Amino acid sequence: xxxxxxxxxxxxxxxxxxxxxxxxxxxxxxxxxxxxxxxxxxxxxxxxxxxxxxxxxxxxxxxxxxxxxxxxxxxxxxxxxxxxxxxxxxxxxxxxxxxxxxxxxxxxxxxxxxxxxxxxxxxxxxxxxxxxx
Amino acid sequence: xxxxxxxxxxxxxxxxxxxxxxxxxxxxxxxxxxxxxxxxxxxxxxxxxxxxxxxxxxxxxxxxxxxxxxxxxxxxxxxxxxxxxxxxxxxxxxxxxxxxxxxxxxxxxxxxxxxxxxxxxxxxxxxxxxxxx
DNA sequence: CTAGAATCTGACGTCAGTGTCAGCTTCAAC
DNA sequence: GTTGAAGCTGACACTGACGTCAGATTCTAG
Numbered sequence: 031x032x033x034x035x036x037x038x039x040x041x042x043x044x045x046x047x048x049x050x051x052x053x054x055x056x057x058x059x060x061x062x063x064x065x066x067x068x069x070x071x072x073x074x075x076x077x078x079x080x081x082x083x084x085x086x087x088x089x090x091x092x093x094x095x096x097x098x099x100x101x102x103x104x105x106x107x108x109x110x111x112x113x114x115x116x117x118x119x120x121x122x123x124x125x126x127x128x129x130x131x132x133x134x135x136x137x138x139x140x141x142x143x144x145x146x147x148x149x150x151x152x153x154x155x156x157x158x159x160x161x162x163x
Numbered sequence: 164x165x166x167x168x169x170x171x172x173x174x175x176x177x178x179x180x181x182x183x184x185x186x187x188x189x190x191x192x193x194x195x196x197x198x199x200x201x202x203x204x205x206x207x208x209x210x211x212x213x214x215x216x217x218x219x220x221x222x223x224x225x226x227x228x229x230x231x232x233x234x235x236x237x238x239x240x241x242x243x244x245x246x247x248x249x250x251x252x253x254x255x256x257x258x259x260x261x262x263x264x265x266x267x268x269x270x271x272x273x274x275x276x277x278x279x280x281x282x283x284x285x286x287x288x289x290x291x292x293x294x295x296x
Numbered sequence: 297c298t299a300g301a302a303t304c305t306g307a308c309g310t311c312a313g314t315g316t317c318a319g320c321t322t323c324a325a326c
Numbered sequence: 327g328t329t330g331a332a333g334c335t336g337a338c339a340c341t342g343a344c345g346t347c348a349g350a351t352t353c354t355a356g
Contacts, residue, residue, distance in 0.1 A: 039332080041332065051332095052313090052314055070322045070333085071322085071335090072322070072333055092267060092268050095313095096313080102278070105281075113282045117282070118279070118283065125275050128268050128275070131224070137221065138225040139261050139262065141218075141221075142254055142257065145239060145254060149238050149250070149251055149254065153251065184302095185343090185344060185345065186343075189342095189344065193343095201353085206303080229343080
């Protein structure tokens, strides 16, 4: 059995995830993404790196900082071992933060809907006036 | 009738909204918040500025950029007049963006919930093992 | 009128996540 | 072995939404 199937180079991982090469290196530097190296220090990634990067993108897009993500990843990687009460607390806080953000976005979307309805109505009025005039 | 009831100074507006003085000046610079000036160039705000700032905060927190907000504000301020097809398009795009972000956040929150459940379970196991050992 | 608080403008600092460039090395193909 | 693509490190640039500081001015209380 092979130890790990580290095949992918950074360019391919970038192409397959949409994350820039620069970002992938940054994630590694922040401890969010591991790689093995060839003799010449080129990075090699296993297939699982694709999902990992997708996860990272989701968390980044949700507004988590790299530091927060780094605090959560041990739970993803080794749920049975490294779980501390502090880590749990971080997860709960982030959950609450995300919930609050969802609420804010829902409110804002409702607000936009009201504006959209009004604006659309006014546009129709204008068009009606133009046709009538 | 008075033209406009511009009473508040920037410090009070800051105190009443939670936005820093610096932020309020920044909003003005970006065209998001208007003020009249005293002879000595001190800013004066009407009561309505409080709500305006709250709105701005919500939009910023929802991830809109100042540029995007600037594009939307005409709809808020003069729904009947300045509504262009372009503005409508901006609003629709932002609505879609916000919806997508809500979806992403819901997914992420679900993911966190799974992790939380697993982690909590493991903690209980650990405690059980400790008590048993 | 004067002290002191508040405000003004302008400029530079910060922070995170990336873009970008330079200069060098390694890899894959021929 | 040579060459061109791809990778490497390191450093500086940028954007956005501010913080912060300096130095001058204005408002308000006594």
